[in-house]
Amino acid sequence: MHIVVCVKAVPSTTEVKMDPKTNTIVRDGRQAVVNPFDATGLEIALHIKDECAAAGDPCRVTVLSMGIPDTERLLRDCIARGADDGLLLSDRAFAGADTLATTYALSRGIACMDEPADLVVCGKMAVDGDTAQIGPELAGALDVPCVVDVQRLHGIVGSTLALERATDAGRELVEVDLPAVITVAKDAAQLRMPSIAGVLAAEGVPIAVKTAADVDADPARTGLSGSPTQVVRSFVPERASEAVCVTGDAAEQAAALVELIEEACR
Numbered sequence: 112m113h114i115v116v117c118v119k120a121v122p123s124t125t126e127v128k129m130d131p132k133t134n135t136i137v138r139d140g141r142q143a144v145v146n147p148f149d150a151t152g153l154e155i156a157l158h159i160k161d162e163c164a165a166a167g168d169p170c171r172v173t174v175l176s177m178g179i180p181d182t183e184r185l186l187r188d189c190i191a192r193g194a195d196d197g198l199l200l201s202d203r204a205f206a207g208a209d210t211l212a213t214t215y216a217l218s219r220g221i222a223c224m225d226e227p228a229d230l231v232v233c234g235k236m237a238v239d240g241d242t243a244q245i246g247p248e249l250a251g252a253l254d255v256p257c258v259v260d261v262q263r264l265h266g267i268v269g270s271t272l273a274l275e276r277a278t279d280a281g282r283e284l285v286e287v288d289l290p291a292v293i294t295v296a297k298d299a300a301q302l303r304m305p306s307i308a309g310v311l312a313a314e315g316v317p318i319a320v321k322t323a324a325d326v327d328a329d330p331a332r333t334g335l336s337g338s339p340t341q342v343v344r345s346f347v348p349e350r351a352s353e354a355v356c357v358t359g360d361a362a363e364q365a366a367a368l369v370e371l372i373e374e375a376c377r
């Protein structure tokens with residue numbers, strides 16, 4: 112079993128800095144952390160690895176990220192917690208990617224791994240970009256089924272995963288045959304702490320850093336130039352609100368409210 116966990120480096124602060132020229136997020140690595148949803152995804156992968164180990168089956172967990180060179184630090188932390196190896200896609204050619212170009216780069220990274228991925232685990236969403244598109248897009252790119260918003264892992268029997276996912280109508284139990292992509296909710300699990308032995312061992316694990324050319328990525332499909340969607344302008348909305356107290360009986364309040372709305376619409 113080979114599980115690939117997609118890990119995105121996100122700012123640890125809500126004060127996201129934007130590049131005014133390209134309208135893309137400034138990623139200087141400072142205070143970057145593992146996207147909290149991906150930390151959950153890693154724990155779910157490690158849990159499957161534990162179950163495989165108990166059954167005497169081999170299982171390898173690879174952490175994959177597209178990001179700046181400093182992201183290597185975060186991948187190494189994932190290895191200290193139990194992942195086996197890491198692949199970092201890092202190249203100026205990847206910069207400014209929208210979700211489609213990000214998916215393409217990640218799918219090229221997966222395609223170039225020495226072992227095919229049986230399961231790809233993504234967070235349900237990244238706390239900065241927030242689109243929740245990468246997991247389903249990746250399933251499309253790999254042509255495998257996708258289960259989104261996984262709340263709980265029930266177990267694995269052979270090559271079938273039993274999962275609980277959230278839907279608008281409630282919870283649903285799903286069985287999916289591997290290979291597949293799943294996206295996980297933040298509260299589905301709590302990432303384990305690294306052990307001292309894990310931290311020391313992780314220091315010696317080489318993390319592969321690959322460029323767009325290394326993974327045979329088509330330059331027309333990567334980065335800002337390969338992104339069909341582009342941010343025209345980004346800004347922090349101004350908060351301008353004033354409270355008006357509407358008094359009287361219900362009919363008077365309704366009439367006053369209508370007047371206020373009509374006035375606002377003029």
Ligand code: FAD
Pocket residue numbers: 117118119120135136146148149175176177178207208209210211213217232233234235236237238239240241242243244245246340341342345
């Ligand atoms: P999501 O789909 O929310 O992430 C889901 C999961 O995918 C993550 O939990 C993680 O497991 C995986 N994942 C995501 N990114 C990576 C990565 N780099 N490496 C490894 N795993 C990853 N995109 C558009 O398509 N159009 C836009 O107009 C657009 N505008 C944006 C505006 C702002 C201000 C920002 C911050 C981002 C915008 N993005 C836009 C998204 C942006 O380009 C993304 O950061 C990137 O494409 C991933 O999308 P996401 O963050 O929404 O990921």
